[in-house]
Amino acid sequence: MNKLLSxxxxxxxxxxxxxxxxxxxxxxxxKVWESEAIYKLPESVIYDEKRDVLYVSNMNExxxxxxxxxxxxxxxxxxxxxxxxxxxxxxxxKGLTISNDKLYATDINSLVExxxxxxxxxxxxxxxxxxxxxxxxxxxxxQVYAADTxxxxxxxxxxIGLFAMWLNSPALEAPxxxxxxxxxxxxxxxxxxxxxxxxxxxxxxxxxxxxxxTIKPLGDATPxxxxxxxxxxxxxxxxxxxxxxxxxxLIKPSGESELLVDLPSGAADHEVIxxxxxxxxxxxxxxxxxxxxxx
Numbered sequence: 001m002n003k004l005l006s007x008x009x010x011x012x013x014x015x016x017x018x019x020x021x022x023x024x025x026x027x028x029x030x031k032v033w034e035s036e037a038i039y040k041l042p043e044s045v046i047y048d049e050k051r052d053v054l055y056v057s058n059m060n061e062x063x064x065x066x067x068x069x070x071x072x073x074x075x076x077x078x079x080x081x082x083x084x085x086x087x088x089x090x091x092x093x094k095g096l097t098i099s100n101d102k103l104y105a106t107d108i109n110s111l112v113e114x115x116x117x118x119x120x121x122x123x124x125x126x127x128x129x130x131x132x133x134x135x136x137x138x139x140x141x142x143q144v145y146a147a148d149t150x151x152x153x154x155x156x157x158x159x160i161g162l163f164a165m166w167l168n169s170p171a172l173e174a175p176x177x178x179x180x181x182x183x184x185x186x187x188x189x190x191x192x193x194x195x196x197x198x199x200x201x202x203x204x205x206x207x208x209x210x211x212x213x214t215i216k217p218l219g220d221a222t223p224x225x226x227x228x229x230x231x232x233x234x235x236x237x238x239x240x241x242x243x244x245x246x247x248x249x250l251i252k253p254s255g256e257s258e259l260l261v262d263l264p265s266g267a268a269d270h271e272v273i274x275x276x277x278x279x280x281x282x283x284x285x286x287x288x289x290x291x292x293x294x295x
Contacts, residue, residue, distance in 0.1 A: 027233070027294050027295065028294075028295045029248075029260055029261055029279065029292040029293065029294060029295065030292060030293045030295055031290065031291070031292055031293075032278075032291050032292065032293045033078065033079040033290070033291045034079075034288060034289070034290045034291070035079050035288045035289045035290070036288070037286060037287040037288050038081070038084070038287065038288075039056065039058055039073065039282070039287045039288065039289065040058040040059070040060040040061075040071075040287060041058060041059040041060060041061075041063070041284050041285075041287065042056050042057065042058055042059075042073075042268065042282035042283070042284055042287065042288075042289060043057045043058075043059050043063075043093070043094040043095070043268050043269055043282060043284055044056070044057045044093075044094055044095050044096045044105075044135070044229075044268065044269035044282065045057075045096070045269065045270060045271040045280045045281070045282055045289065046096040046097060046098060046103075046271055047077070047271050047273045047280075048098060048103075048116065049275075050101070051116070052076075052077065053074050053075065053076060053077075053082065054074070054075040054076070054077060054271065054280060055072055055073070055074060055075075055086075055096055055103060056072065056073040056074075056075055056282065056289065057070070057072050057093035057094055057095070057096055057105055058070060058071050058072065058073060058093065059092040059093065059094065059284075060092065062092060063092045063094070063108075063132075064092065064108065064132070065091070065092065066091045066108060067091060067092070068089060068090070068091060069091075070090035070091050070092045070093045070107065071084075071085045071086070071087060071088045071090060071093070072086055072087040072090070072093060072096075072103075072105065072114075073085070073086055074086045075289070077273065077276060077278060077280070077291075079289065079291060086119050087103075087105075087114055087119050087121065089121060090105065090107050090112065091107050091108050091110075092107060092108055093105040093106065093107050093112070094106045094107070094133065094134050094135070094269070095133070095134055095135035095136035095137075095146065095147075095178070095269060096136065096269075097136045097137050097138050097144060098116070098138070099138035099142045099143075099144055100142045101116060102114060102115065102116060102122070103116050104136055104138070104144050104157075105136070106133035106134060106135070106136050106146050107124070107133070108130075108132070108133060109126060109127050109128065109129075109130040109131065109133060110124045110125060110126045110127070110133070111124070111125040111127070111133065111136070111144065111146055111155070111157055111163055112124050112125075113125070125157055125161075125163035126163070127148070127155050127163060127164070127165070129151070129165070130146075130148045130151065130153070130155065131148060131149075131150040131151055132148060132149045132150040132151075133146045133147070133148050133155070134146070134147045134148070134149045134175075134176050134177075135147050135175075135176055135177045135178045135188075135228075135229070135230075135269055136178060137178040137179055137180045137185065138180065139180050139210060140180075140182075141159060142159060143156055143157060143158055143159055144156065144157040145157075145166065145178055145180070145185065146178075147172075147175040147176060147177075147178050147187070148175075149174050149175060149176050149190060150174065150193070151168070152168060152169060152170050152171075152172045152173070152174060152175065153165055153167065153168040153172070153175075154166050154167045154168075154172070154175060154178075154185075154187075154208070166213075167208065167213050169215060171206075171215045172187060172189060172206065172208075172215065173189040173190065173191055173192055173203050173206075174189055174190035174191060174192060174193060174199075174203065175187045175188070175189055175190075175206075176188050176189065176190045176203075176226075176227055176228050176243075177227055177228055177229045177230035177240065177241075177269065178230065179230040179231060179232065179238070180210070181232065183209060183210045183211050184207050184208065184209060184210065185207065185208040185209075185210060186205055186206070186207060186218065186230050186238060187205065187206045187207070187208055187230070188203065188205060188227030188228060188229070188230040188240055189203030189204060189205070189206055189227060190202075190203045190226050190227060190228075190243075191203035191223065191226060197226070197244070198244075199226060201223050202223045202224060202225045202226050202227075202244075203223065203224065203225065203226060203227050204217060204218065204219075204221055204222060204223055204224045204227070204255060205217070205218035205219070205224070205227070205230065205238065205240065205251055205255070206218060217255065218251070218253060218255055219251075219252070219253055219254040219255020219256065220254065220255040221255060222255050222256075222257075224240075224242070224249065224251065224255075224257045225240075225242030225243075225244065225245055225247070225249065225257075226242055226243050226244040226245070227240050227241070227242060227243075228240075228241040228242070228243040228267065228268050228269055229241045229268060229269035229270040229271075229281075231270060231271065231272035231279075232272070233250065233272070233274075234274045236252075236253060237250055237251060237252050237253070238250070238251045239260075239270065239272055239279060240257075241263075241267040241268060241269070241270055241281060242267065243265070243266060243267060243268060243284075244265060245265065246262065246263040246264045246265040246266065246267050247259050247260075247261060247262055247263050247267060248260045248261040248263060248267065248270070248279070248281065248292075261292065263281065263283065263290075264283055264285060264286055265285060266283055266284035266285030266286065267281055267282075267283060267284075268281070268282040268283075268284045269282065270282065274294075277293055277294040277295075278291055278292070278293060278294070279291065279292045279294065
């Protein structure tokens with residue numbers, strides 16, 4: 001009888017693996033390149049599939065001051081700089097996204113629209129009440145959302161060109177990273193800042209409905225870290241960076257997290273290119289980019 005139960009358990013376990021391949025085989029990461037310290041406080045990286053190039057935002061001296069010396073770089077996926085100062089005249093660019101073949105960058109209290117073909121700035125949409133516009137993401141309709149971390153807000157550039165506050169709630173807990181999947185936004189919360197950017201209770205992932213703006217924790221709301229970038233892994237989980245502790249995490253829909261790569265403090269808004277099996281992470285304080293292959 002015991003032997004029969006043991007065999008049955010083994011069969012059940014086998015079929016559970018077949019039905020849940022993402023749980024059966026955990027991807028491993030291997031470092032493939034690391035740049036020299038040539039960037040200037042790099043905050044975000046995004047991949048342009050159409051042109052097979054990366055864009056990197058450089059805050060330069062200060063993330064809060066309007067100094068006019070921030071810029072965006074163009075870099076190959078092998079880490080070679082194509083043009084270090086491709087877009088100039090910015091203050092402290094952070095989050096990046098592409099929508100309708102235009103590049104959008106947050107810039108303190110503005111959302112900057114850039115012509116990718118020419119590298120010229122087309123528009124600057126100003127939000128006077130915003131303090132620290134951070135990550136940015138676009139939905140299927142081309143509308144662009146930007147997190148204002150220090151005011152617990154998310155702004156939206158609508159399809160008619162209106163840039164205004166879309167959601168404000170303490171339940172966002174200092175929203176940083178944004179990632180959109182269908183009608184849901186996945187938000188990487190920093191956690192409530194108590195002393196500068198330090199937190200007594202770190203943040204976790206949340207979901208926000210794009211339809212009715214309902215905010216819910218992803219999983220059991222267990223505190224994870226001071227979250228920055230959020231990207232899907234293609235298997236229902238998320239690759240997330242922890243800025244303060246330094247690290248690349250894998251967070252499951254249950255809220256359970258696992259440290260995949262130990263990184264220096266300042267691991268910022270990364271990019272995941274599933275077709276190339278690459279993850280590129282800006283190391284802000286180190287002024288570097290580092291790339292990992294998903295094996």
